Amino acid sequence: MSDDTATYDLVITGCIALRDNAGTSPRFESNTTIAVTDGRIAYIGPDGDAPPAGTDVVEAAGLVAIPGLINCHTHAAMTLFRGIAEDVPVHSWFNEYVWPMEVNLTEEDVYLGTLLACAEMLSSGVTSFADHYFYMDAAARAVDESGIRANLGWAFFSSMGSQGLEQSADFAERLNGAAGGRITTSLAPHAPYTVNDADLTAAAGEAERIGVRVHIHAAENLAQTESSVSSRGITPIEILNRTGILDAGTIIAHGCGITEADIPILAEHRTSVGVAHCPKVYLKHALPPLTPIRALNAVGIPVGMGTDGVAGNNTLDILESMRLTAMTQKYVEEDATWLTTGHAINLATTQSAETIGLADDIGALEVGRRADIALIDMSGPHCQPVHDTAAALVYSARAGDVVTVVSDGAVVLKDRKLLTIDVAAIRSELSDRLDRLIDVTHGDQIQRYDP
Ligand SMILES: [Zn+2]
Numbered sequence: 340m341s342d343d344t345a346t347y348d349l350v351i352t353g354c355i356a357l358r359d360n361a362g363t364s365p366r367f368e369s370n371t372t373i374a375v376t377d378g379r380i381a382y383i384g385p386d387g388d389a390p391p392a393g394t395d396v397v398e399a400a401g402l403v404a405i406p407g408l409i410n411c412h413t414h415a416a417m418t419l420f421r422g423i424a425e426d427v428p429v430h431s432w433f434n435e436y437v438w439p440m441e442v443n444l445t446e447e448d449v450y451l452g453t454l455l456a457c458a459e460m461l462s463s464g465v466t467s468f469a470d471h472y473f474y475m476d477a478a479a480r481a482v483d484e485s486g487i488r489a490n491l492g493w494a495f496f497s498s499m500g501s502q503g504l505e506q507s508a509d510f511a512e513r514l515n516g517a518a519g520g521r522i523t524t525s526l527a528p529h530a531p532y533t534v535n536d537a538d539l540t541a542a543a544g545e546a547e548r549i550g551v552r553v554h555i556h557a558a559e560n561l562a563q564t565e566s567s568v569s570s571r572g573i574t575p576i577e578i579l580n581r582t583g584i585l586d587a588g589t590i591i592a593h594g595c596g597i598t599e600a601d602i603p604i605l606a607e608h609r610t611s612v613g614v615a616h617c618p619k620v621y622l623k624h625a626l627p628p629l630t631p632i633r634a635l636n637a638v639g640i641p642v643g644m645g646t647d648g649v650a651g652n653n654t655l656d657i658l659e660s661m662r663l664t665a666m667t668q669k670y671v672e673e674d675a676t677w678l679t680t681g682h683a684i685n686l687a688t689t690q691s692a693e694t695i696g697l698a699d700d701i702g703a704l705e706v707g708r709r710a711d712i713a714l715i716d717m718s719g720p721h722c723q724p725v726h727d728t729a730a731a732l733v734y735s736a737r738a739g740d741v742v743t744v745v746s747d748g749a750v751v752l753k754d755r756k757l758l759t760i761d762v763a764a765i766r767s768e769l770s771d772r773l774d775r776l777i778d779v780t781h782g783d784q785i786q787r788y789d790p
Contacts, residue, residue, distance in 0.1 A: 407466025416452030492527025613694025643694030
């Protein structure tokens with residue numbers, strides 16, 4: 340260790356640490372120690388003398404250490420609807436399943452669903468997520484208890500009247516910085532096709548006043564962009580620009596329908612705008628094209644990895660999102676040399692941290708950053724032998740290979756056992772809620788999908 344007199348709260352020894360992921364040529368270093376003080380990385384470098392007695396030590400010989408993964412767009416409590424709306428097109432997914440079922444949600448349902456999501460994410464090395472949902476005080480309670488980090492936004496439609504925007508702004512203001520700083524917030528208008536321009540303009544103003552970003556679905560697919568152009572003469576991205584949403588800073592969910600003409604508009608806001616890419620849902624809903632990652636990255640607009648809600652994606656597995664991104668980008672670009680393993684890791688770390696507005700705090704194992712760390716065991720037959728650690732991480736490693744996770748300096752998963760969440764208790768709490776949650780005989784729905 341660098342300083343014999345230093346004391347640390349936690350020391351991870353012997354790992355193979357990802358030391359440089361800022362570009363597309365990642366560097367891993369063996370026999371590395373990571374030391375943590377007050378929730379931040381205080382030292383990272385070669386193994387040295389044993390830490391002083393009393394220091395919490397994680398022996399990580401041979402384990403690969405990466406920055407905790409980041410889910411840049413999800414609706415965490417939709418774990419409650421896992422697998423309930425399969426093999427249907429997107430309009431019936433919304434109008435016949437998800438939006439009718441969301442009428443049934445209670446605050447306690449959202450708490451339990453979010454806690455289950457936190458359990459799944461922490462178990463698979465995800466230490467941060469950007470959430471866009473309802474009853475967000477309940478989601479915040481789950482985040483606080485689980486030890487995960489989250490950017491939370493209370494979703495609203497203009498059909499809710501002024502109360503929707505007010506609630507979203509009130510929540511963003513009250514909760515920003517909560518849970519010892521692990522919670523940050525966003526304003527969360529649903530989309531330009533469900534929130535009118537006046538409400539978008541007001542949301543942008545509130546976000547700027549509070550000092551947070553706007554998290555919004557936009558240009559989710561090409562059909563939405565075409566519909567916007569034919570009905571209003573402008574693209575969804577132009578709507579975000581005219582209403583000040585991009586000036587406020589934006590997490591754009593999906594962006595698959597971003598046009599060539601939209602790129603320079605987004606490039607002007609590249610330091611405060613990112614696009615969350617959730618490939619599994621685009622593939623499942625058969626909605627081409629994919630997010631134009633090549634065009635976005637070419638002008639410095641960050642693209643982060645996401646899953647969207649589990650009702651579409653079925654998992655909250657960011658290793659899976661990263662793998663699908665690498666493979667589908669090669670396929671659509673018809674270029675096997677594009678979206679390298681190093682680039683995929685950069686998307687899942689640096690660019691994801693930029694996308695959710697935490698570029699200086701997370702996304703790299705560097706002194707001074709928050710200590711969000713996932714330790715991955717690559718000794719399994721599906722990873723061996725490891726000639727290339729980056730390739731093993733992108734194409735071979737599984738969520739279940741994550742053995743130990745540190746979030747904000749605290750060990751939350753140890754030897755595959757969650758220390759902060761009792762999954763069996765959640766399962767039992769949920770069992771008598773499930774029939775009520777999926778009942779759609781009431782004939783109501785929270786919103787109509789007709790972009
Ligand atoms: Zn979404």
